Amino acid sequence: MKPSGWLELLIAAALVVLAAFVPMFANGYWLSIAVTGMMYIALSTSWALFSGPTHYISLATGAFFGVGGYMVGTMMSDYQLSFWVPLIVAPLVAAALALLIGIATLRLSGVYFVIFTLGLAEMIRNLISWIQNNFLGSRGLYVLTDFRDHHLYWMLLGVAGVIYLLGWIVNRSRIGFALRIIGNDETVARHVGINTATAKVIMFTTTGFFAALVGAIIAPRWSYIEPNQVFSPQLSFLVVIMALLGGAGRLWGPLVGVIPFTIIWEWVGVQFPNQSTLFLGLAFLLIVYVLPNGVVGRIEQLRDRIGEGRS
């Protein structure tokens, strides 16, 4: 183990502790932005666990996130269960779903996988509407709790911390090594005896689990859940954009992307309320063309160049 690994973990832990104090200083408005930011930090970091090393761009975040939010709604509203039950059950259901989907689709390569995951959120939304309509007959899903923004913020911070720790462990494990080889050349990976399908499915399931957990935590904030709200394709795109902006190649890359993007996105929303989708498209183009490895990748590139200049 390199000492830098421990140092990285120590810095991360210090940041988590610092971040825990944000609700003490931020007022309601800034805290609500912080909740949104923390939500995207958790989602992007977990997304990058799978998509970063493997280079499989997944647009399924919205689908799993929606499963989390929807299950909180239906279990609390239709079955009068406590919030904590769906909080545990929903991520497990999403993980099972991700497992099935992973087994079925992760043999697909590149663009086919992207298209499939894009359709997934839509498919699950329709499936849930159909089930609700034909078997449950719901009366609108209410999530009435006493949670306030700072509670949700702390829960999300905890989840983000766990995801980070998990990523740190994975990066130093056999599976992390396998994923990196898969990302570089899947054929080579298979030839050296890596069970590529298993490695991919395990990580894909993990991201599904965490996306649903985040979706479940954020549900009390909306108080009222409709399938059309929680299965948002825009969410999937935002997560990808933020992760790519920061750089999906490093565990802390998405973090670097999310914070400025959330603040800029907020500013755009207030200044140009009718052009925000246009901005999203432009941001996507810019990142892909100008920062293919994200801000972090660009910084490391510069550092290498300076290093070369010295020697």
Add this chain to the structure above:
Amino acid sequence: MIRRKMLGLAAAAVTASGLVFGAAAQAQDVIKLGAIAPKTGPLAGGAVVTQWPNVELWAKQVNARGGLDVGGKKMMIEVIEYDDKTNPGEHIKLAQRLAEQDKVDFVVAPYGTGFNIATAPIYGRYGYPMIAVSAITDKMDELTQRYPNLFFTLGTTTAFVEGVKEILVEQRDAGAIGNEVAMVNVADAFGIELADRARDIFGEAGFELVYDKSYPLGTPDLSPVMKGAKDSGAKAFVAWSYPPDSFGLAEQAIIEDLDVAVYYSAVATSFPAFGAAYGNKINNVLGAGGTNVDDPKVAEYRKAHEELTGKVADYWASANTYAALQILEQAIEGAGTLDRDTVTQYIKDNSFDTVMGSLSFENNVSHTFWSVGQWQDGVFRGVKGSNVDGAVPVRLKDGWAE
């Protein structure tokens, strides 16, 4: 050199003090009203018809009168508006912004059931009275207990279904229809909830649902739905539908020449655009809502709406939305203060003279509303309602000819 600098400093000080005192003076003369509703996204189509023009109209009228009289002081209205993009996360953030950054004095309740419920905890925390209009639910008791600042004005899910049931019973007694009813619904929270209630309520009244189908929100092709309803042979057709599909169903009914005596589609049937799109073909179509255009107050309101906003008011929640603003206006003037707790208490304790007639709250819920209306010769008139005057008799649907 030094002198010039001092002059500059003095000038700056004067400007600064002007800014400070100017701002202070302004803050005392203006009532800031925050309004968040969709201008883009799926619900924008409804909000730009029902919500936004009424905010504009009311603010213009109040300011033209010289503002509101708050304890002997005239105060103008300043509206601060945001687009929530039909996104609840966005809406919540903006609601916080209204309260914390803009420090508005009062708010206009959001558009849509989900948005009202999502913001109730936030507005409740800051003590804003929230007179919800475009929010229909059967959970009003639980919600108003939880959020004592939240008021409902447009009726309950059950009341809407009851209105339709009454019409069906009347027409069955008159021999126009039998026991068979064809029912469809949009597979979205609102449509599912209404269909669910209707299955019970229609069933108790002895009706048989010979056709009971749902279709997904935003489905482009409703022709199979309408063909199925036609094949069922029922003389009554009920659709718990949303804006895009209310239009789509009417279109298919015209194509299929659906032979029914009672035709009902829920939301957006009351929109002027609905009448404009199909003209006489949709004569005698029933829908959610209704209004009494013969009431001089309503007529005056509709005229002002068209003149000041350039848009025709819808025949349902437009008037309720305006009435909610009138309640806020009268409560602020009546309480004579901008203190939100006092104003909220005033709303609970008093009755208000509005475009919907005299309106008061019983456990935060107003029972003055229209539930069913009907297109009769180019006007959508109320035929069923609660505590409203001017309901006209229901007419039978007789073909879809021009």
